[in-house]
Amino acid sequence: MSPSQTPTIIIATRESRLALWQAEHVKALLEARGHSVQLLGMTTKGDQILDKSLSKVGGKGLFVKELEVALEEGRAHIAVHSLKDVPMELPEGFALACVMEREDPRDAFVSPHYENLDALPQGAVVGTSSLRRQVLLQALRPDLKIEPLRGNLDTRLRKLDDGQYDAIVLAAAGLKRLGLEARIRATFAPTAMLPAAGQGALGIEVRSDRQDLIDALAPLAHQATWLTVAAERAVSRAMGGSCSMPLAAHGTFTNDVLQLDAAWGDVDGQAPLVRVADNAAVTTLAQAEALGDAIAQRLRAGGARGAEPLI
Ligand SMILES: NCc1[nH]cc(CCC(=O)O)c1CC(=O)O
Secondary structure, eight states: OOOSOOOOOOEEEEEEEEEHHHHHHHHHHHHHOOOOOEEEOOOOHHHHHSSSSGGGOOOOGGGGGGHHHHHHHTOOEEEEEGGGGSSSSOTTEEEEEOOOOOOOOEEEOOSSSOSGGGGSSOOOEEOOOHHHHHHHHHHTTTTEEOOOSSSSSHHHHHHTTSSSSSEEEEEHHHHHHHTTTTOSSOOOOOOSSOOOTTTTTEEEEEEOOHHHHHHHGGGOOOOHHHHHHHHHHHHHEEEEEOTOEEEEEEEEEEETTTEEEEEOOOSSSOOOOEEEEEEEESSSSHHHHHHHHHHHHHHTTTTTOOOOOOO
């Protein structure tokens, strides 16, 4: 079938501004290729539970489940996700059709009064609910008081502006996508604040029996990003990573060589951070995942306590 004969592609999306931006972005790219596309907005459990830390209420799957039910029931055909929020193992019957070109993967420092982390006074209050950000911040500045911060991007910025925090740390990608780049006072070097696996990258999920949709989405794939995040996500899988494990994995891909850095921290802050790095020539997803597995083994050898690997 030519694109003009294909029925309308319906994108299931959460209704936060960031999720809608991401769905609209994919809609525009597909329309530019001749497809007809509609959005189906929905509210997920993760959007409803705003008063608890994500790690306490069931983790990443929370934002994804309702969208998968819509795909399962045929009410929608594809779902656009921030890959960072997508569990490594998709449920039976679902597949990642493609991974798109990555936005800035770094974390951003946002504050009304202070230029960067170093400028914060002793004991300043920093908002983040990410355990990864918490342990990395605490390693850089043990004096800081880290306070939970939940909600969508606008809510988080409002809480900062209300004076509840001296600074907050967010993904640069989300701020840039929403045109809020001006709020970024400083961007953390990955060496200081190693990003989360998949941060800044979008993935598109489909039912695995929809080869027609997988073919339609193939032109949206960005191979270098896909290889990079496959390695990062393999680290997370091999560590049994979840929202309740402070884990960072960040790859950079240059001239077919993938450089992969990872860090693990103890939730209680008792054990020191474990950091490892390695690189390999990579041209296939299997090679990228092998590098991720090797990095996870080195994290464990260095003292990181993983959960059971989710194989
Ligand atoms: N966990 C929420 C989430 N999921 C994806 C992003 C940002 C965009 C991205 O990483 O692609 C954010 C916000 C944040 O971490 O500040």
